[in-house]
Amino acid sequence: MAIAKRKPKSGRNDASAVPDIEPAQLQKFYRDMLLIRRFEEKAGQMYGMGLIGGFCHLYIGEEAVIVGVMGAVEDGDGVVTSYRDHGHMLACGMDPKGVMAELTGRRGGYSHGKGGSMHMFSTEKSFYGGHGIVGAQVPIGTGIAFANRYKNNGKISVTFMGDGAMNQGQVNESFNMAALWKLPVLYIIENNKYGMGTSVMRASASHDLFGRGAPFGIPGHQVDGMSVVAVAQAAAEAVEYVRSGKGPYILEMQTYRYRGHSMSDPAKYRSKDEVNRMRQEHDPIDQVKNRLLEDGITDEAKLKDIDKQIKDIVTAAAEFAQDSPEPDPSELWTDVYGEA
Amino acid sequence: MAIEVLMPALSPTMTEGKIAKWHKAPGDKVKAGDILAEIETDKATMEMEAVDEGTFAKIIVPEGTEHVAVNLPIAVIAGEDESVDDAANAAPAKPRAAAPKAEAEAPVSVEAAPTAPAAPRRETAPAEQEWTGGSVTMTIREALRDAIAEEMRRDENVFLMGEEVAEYQGAYKVSQNLLQEFGERRVIDTPISEHGFAGIGVGAAMAGLRPIVEFMTWNFAMQAMDQIINSAAKTRYMSGGQMQCPIVFRGPNGAASRVAAQHSQEYASWYAHVPGLKVIAPCSAADHKGLLKSAIRDPNPIIFLENELLYGTSEPVPDATDYLVPIGKARIVRPGEHVTFTAFSRMVHLAMEAAEALQAEGISAEVIDLRTIRPLDVETIVRSVQKTNRLVSLEEGWAYSGIGAEISAQIMEQAFDYLDAPVGRVNGKDVPLPYAANLEKLALPQVAEIVAAAKATLYR
Structure with missing residues (x-):
């Protein structure tokens, strides 16, 4: 993608700090983020109707992180994340119908209904899951990078983790080996400030999470994860670094989830003011929308058109997810072992 | 609207x-x-x-x-x-007719009872052909090394990683000369980070490689349990068959000699519990080689349990690079008529000694080397019990929830009418393994105990 420094423009103080971006790219970011937002809202609604069961971790508020990062990777780069994964799958290009049908536990789901919200994969899109154990995807993502280096295929691994994962032993073990072997892995910390109900302040002795790579010599920095343009620019630079063979890199995205940890979390550990302030002042989608309008890249009618397209996609996904039949009972016994 | x-x-x-x-x-x-x-x-x-x-x-x-x-x-x-x-x-002020079907309180009706088949399809292992060609005598350590080397020559995607596997040539010298032949790209020394490198192996397998992950001993693999169970074993199922994890975890298992409780555990029943894993525990040198080669070619995560006390044993091994032993097939290593012993790994040797001792007293014992613990070759055990009507399970690990408990249940379900006596079990004692030489000996299964257990099934 093309990102250059934004040309100074009169009447805009922060202009020099804001990277420039192609209008088409910005519009795509808007669309991709909106798809995730609307998809997740629909998932929340369907959860409320009992159509989706179990755990359902929504990504609402954090859309800029995955959308900005995916703007910087290329086809064939591996992506792996934790259980808050719906947004990652959509941004990887996976079919919203297949994702939603997995949420409803139906035959048309990516895992034929056997994985659910936290366990979906796509070999076609190089998406390696959806992992339910905090931090477990980090060695796996490091292993994907290992395989890329072994095959010398020029691909990298983009491995996402939450702030809660930073205190898992296997994450630090992975950092050490990734640095030791200079593996092509970009670690993205999605710091949404809370590991379930425990804030970073109460869980981590050091709060600069990107700094956890420093003992191993892994460079990194913080990024405004509510700004998709900032995310895209930082990711582009980090991806280039990683792909060039210099070893791993860490980006700590300062982000925020509007909803609870999972559907059944009343989120009493933070104030409504805090949530509202983030929604009103830092919403990633509103930021892009305002810029699209201010810069005259697009108009209200065009935005409305995009909204309509997204709504149709999400509605179709929801319908598919309800119409798709439950897995055949014989599916109970399949896919435990592969044929030797 | x-x-x-x-x-x-x-x-x-x-x-x-x-x-x-x-x-x-x-x-x-x-x-x-x-x-x-x-x-x-x-x-x-x-x-x-x-x-x-x-x-x-x-x-x-x-x-x-x-x-x-x-x-x-x-x-x-x-x-x-x-x-x-x-x-x-x-708007209608009553509930919609199209209420979602996934209601938590939905009663379970007879019609709605699942129509799933009651049991998974049983995989039958391919028939094993008796080897008639030439053999070379080698140690089990060398048989393992040759299996790895041959498969690495055969498939570029096979690599070995673990603590001390490269420059040190293996903590138990299993990987001798592999670094010299294949280089540091494919024979990789890891830091002491079992959880981390097990997970890196899992990720590499998901991304298309065929890792062999060596644990210096299986005792250390408890650090890696989450990656072995939650990631390796369950991924194929959770992905609806889309993702696979062809990986071999291997290393010595069970008691060695005087290394005390934390370095002496036998783990067969732990891993055999988990659908998605295959568990192999061979005894002979030929089986070590043939089964490890099959394991490396298998598309599933494999737990390969070796035994330090067996590494130095020299035995003939078929002289061929295409010699494979099928996973899931037990082997009758000594035919007999009066009582059946099931054993795996080093316990097969104890079973053979006990059978020899019993022979002197006119009792003919049949010894089955299970070789694979999951999938278990129940058919071979049942056929033997149909002949001898008596069964004693031998296992170095603890009896509680052990392999013997599983075999007892299987035989009760499938050959109850053929049993003339309760199934006997000889296991390691229900204590952490002690250090003192005399206590350690008491804690591990002894030939005399096996002989006594066999006689008990014969009411002698």
């Missing part, structure tokens, strides 16, 4: 709740994400957000109402091109 707002389920178990407060009144604009109401459940009070856009038209269930069933219409939102009055009047 009028949009009905339904009472939401806000947790996996919620069936009803209280509408604590309405945040919108008729006439208010509604945007996706706006808070419509506060809903109180038995666990918490949560906010209910709007998904649709429009104008709030009507409250059906007023605030303060308790025991509102999930999915009951509680309000109406007028669509963007619709008047509030029309919407309020149009």
Whole structure:
């Protein structure tokens, strides 16, 4: 993608700090983020109707992180994340119908209904899951990078983790080996400030999470994860670094989830003011929308058109997810072992 | 079109709740994400957000109402091109007919009972051909090394990683000369980070490689348990068959000599418990080689349990690079008539010694080397019990929830009428393994105990 420094423009103080971006790219970011937002809202609604069961971790508020990062990777780069994964799958290009049908536990789901919200994969899109154990995807993502280096295929691994994962032993073990072997892995910390109900302040002795790579010599920095343009620019630079063979890199995205940890979390550990302030002042989608309008890249009618397209996609996904039949009972016994 | 707002389920178990407060009144604009109401459940009070856009038209269930069933219409939102009055009047004030089917309290009817087959399809291992070609005598350590080397020559995607496998040539010298032949790209020394490198192996396998991950001993693999069970074993199933994890975890298992409790555990039953894993525990040198080669070629995660005390044993091994032993096939290593022994790994040697001792007393024991613990070759055990009518299970690990317990249950289910005596078990004693030489000996299965257990099934 093309990102250059934004040309100074009169009447805009922060202009020099804001990277420039192609209008088409910005519009795509808007669309991709909106798809995730609307998809997740629909998932929340369907959860409320009992159509989706179990755990359902929504990504609402954090859309800029995955959308900005995916703007910087290329086809064939591996992506792996934790259980808050719906947004990652959509941004990887996976079919919203297949994702939603997995949420409803139906035959048309990516895992034929056997994985659910936290366990979906796509070999076609190089998406390696959806992992339910905090931090477990980090060695796996490091292993994907290992395989890329072994095959010398020029691909990298983009491995996402939450702030809660930073205190898992296997994450630090992975950092050490990734640095030791200079593996092509970009670690993205999605710091949404809370590991379930425990804030970073109460869980981590050091709060600069990107700094956890420093003992191993892994460079990194913080990024405004509510700004998709900032995310895209930082990711582009980090991806280039990683792909060039210099070893791993860490980006700590300062982000925020509007909803609870999972559907059944009343989120009493933070104030409504805090949530509202983030929604009103830092919403990633509103930021892009305002810029699209201010810069005259697009108009209200065009935005409305995009909204309509997204709504149709999400509605179709929801319908598919309800119409798709439950897995055949014989599916109970399949896919435990592969044929030797 | 009028949009009905339904009472939401806000947790996996919620069936009803209280509408604590309405945040919108008729006439208010509604945007996706706006808070419509506060809903109180038995666990918490949560906010209910709007998904649709429009104008709030009507409250059906007023605030303060308790025991509102999930999915009951509680309000109406007028669509963007619709008047509030029309919407309020149009909306039916009763539950929709098309209620979701996934209701938590749905009664289980006989008709709805699952029609799934009662058991998984049983995989039958390919027939094993007796080796008639030439053999070379080598140690089990060398047989393992040759198996790895041959498979690495055969498949570029096979690599070996673990602690001390490269420059040190293997903590137990299993990987001798592999670094010299294949280089550091394919023979990789890891730091002491079992959880981390097991997970790196899993990720590499998911991305198309064929890792062999050596644990210096299986005792250290407990650090890696989450990656072995949650990631390696379950991924194929959770992905609906899309993702696979062809990986071999191997290393010495069970008691060695005087290394005490933390370095002496036998893990067969731990891993055999898990669907998705195959568990192999060979005894002979030929089986070590043939089974390890099969394991490396298998598309599933494999637990390969070796034994330090066997590494130095020299035995003939078929002299061929295509010699494979099928996974899932037991082998009768000594035919007999009066009692059957099942054993695996080093315990096969004890079974053979006990059989020899019993022979002197006129008792003929049949010894089955299980070789694979999962999938277990129950058929071979059943056929033997049909002949001898007596069974003693030998196992170095603890009896409680052990392999012997599983074999007892299987034989009770499949050969109950053929048993002339209760199934006997000889196991390691139910204590952490002690250090003192005499106590250690007492804690591990002894030939005399096996002889006594066999006689007990014969009421002698």
